[in-house]
Amino acid sequence: MHFKELNLIPPVIKAINKAGYEKPTEIQYQSIPHILKGNDIIGCAQTGTGKTASFAIPILQLLQQNSSAQKNIRTLVLTPTRELAIQISENFKIYGAFLPLTHTAIYGGVPQNKQIAIINKGVDILIATPGRLLDLMSQGCVNISQIEILVLDEADRMLDMGFVNDVKKILKKVPEKRQTLFFSATMPPDIRKFAQTILNQPKEINVTPVSSTAQTVKQSVYFVEKDEKLNLLVTILEDQSIKRSLVFSRTKHGADKLVRKLVKAGISAAAIHGNKSQNARQKALDDFKKSSIRILIATDIAARGIDIDELPHVINYELPNVPETYVHRIGRTGRAGSSGVAVSFCDKDQKKDLHNIQKLIGFNMPVIPQN
Structure with missing residues (x-):
């Protein structure tokens, strides 16, 4: 199985080829077609299996195919740490290299002015840690009322770190009618229960259970x-x-x-x-x-x-x-x-x-x- 068999558009295939990728990982192979069809997803796969590409690639394609003249934030990716926000942003840059879509990452620990300036210019995809997002929302600097796709990445760690109330506050501000992608390395009962409250008839994908370690x-x-x-x-x-x-x-x-x-x-x-x-x-x-x-x-x-x-x-x-x-x-x-x-x-x-x-x-x- 190659990426070109996943019904991806030429600019995305071109970017994937430029990055040197040939074959999708199991989580990518199973997730991408469902996301392209507009399904909600619960994706469970351990660290290092390519979860970011499994949602970034189809999101870029969906936004490009349903392009909008208005410069609203159309996709929100929530992630628990600054490092992950930067990493996800870098991935969107790689896979969207030949698309006109814009993205940025916002997170705490740095001055907010530069982040606000980029958002004011208009971005299609916003990658955010919950705390900084809520802070900028409270200042009226970020509007997520037009979100089409919501991603919760590393959901288990985000909720372990005490972000559950922040996430619930954010969920109240996004449209009920949206596509939601829920990715996590582990899926304990409380995480699964929470996922079911925010997803609509999700397709569940489990790859490489967390109990397994690489043979290498x-x-x-x-x-x-x-x-x-x-x-x-x-x-x-x-x-x-x-x-x-x-x-x-x-x-x-x-x-x-x-x-x-x-x-x-x-x-x-x-x-x-x-x-x-x-x-x-x-x-x-x-x-x-x-x-x-x-x-x-x-x-x-x-x-x-x-x-x-x-x-x-x-x-x-x-x-x-x-x-x-x-x-x-x-x-x-x-x-x-x-x-x-x-x-x-x-x-x-x-x-x-x-x-x-x-x-x-x-x-x-x-x-x-x-x-």
């Missing part, structure tokens, strides 16, 4: 005491064959502390989390992508927006207490058939977390003995 990722675990974790991390990262590694910390404070310790040990590193300014976060991510720094320390929420094609190495400095989060973390490596390595540190207080993770993924990770 080599997973292992060290049993290590808390006060020995830092020494172990430094020892591992002294291996220069590890060109880049994404290291997960449970807390923002812990991430900053790790950066200081690694830099002191002569290892280039930066942190990305919610307390950092948008410019600092973007610089850390850009430096990591171009290998100006080898190590990026991230919290789970910030990491949802990290989209790096070639990331060979992930370290769980602290195991997550939610098993599905482990799958999301290591899903950052081993993408698109590439091989990857995922190493986890487990102290005595986290053995229950390890047990729950191994129960979810269906196998016991090999234990690496320390010398």
Whole structure:
């Protein structure tokens, strides 16, 4: 199956070809035809499976085919983090390269004036974090009353982060008659229940359940005491064959502390989390992508927006207490058939977390003995 078999218009096919894509992923293959028919969607697929393209590509086509002379915001994409908003905006730019449609992303942590100026010129597609959107709506700077398509991306994380009331406020301002696309990496009962209240006879698509981890990722675990974790991390990262590694910390404070310790040990590193300014976060991510720094320390929420094609190495400095989060973390490596390595540190207080993770993924990770 190739993209050209999905009844896509020539400008979209041209952009896809230019981006170097040939075959759609499973979520794209299953979602795009339903979206083009105007159906509501519940799409469940884990991180790294191409969810953004599965809604961005058909949205661009629908807006182009039903073009409007008025410069209203016609599509609203809600997403939980600044990084994801930027990433989605970049995707729309790629797939819409040969279309006259306009888009922009709005998010907190940066001055609002530039965002407002772009919106005032008129945009077809608005990508937004809930907080900044509500803020600009309250100032009368954004009107979403003419929305034709609404997308909730990473819905599970958005609702986990406490945005449910913000989302409900936004839903009251969009037309009842609309197409709604609901994408999530996990679909627990409360998320599903919420989805059913905002969707109209949705088509449900489930691809790559969250319990599965890529076969291309080599997973292992060290049993290590808390006060020995830092020494172990430094020892591992002294291996220069590890060109880049994404290291997960449970807390923002812990991430900053790790950066200081690694830099002191002569290892280039930066942190990305919610307390950092948008410019600092973007610089850390850009430096990591171009290998100006080898190590990026991230919290789970910030990491949802990290989209790096070639990331060979992930370290769980602290195991997550939610098993599905482990799958999301290591899903950052081993993408698109590439091989990857995922190493986890487990102290005595986290053995229950390890047990729950191994129960979810269906196998016991090999234990690496320390010398």
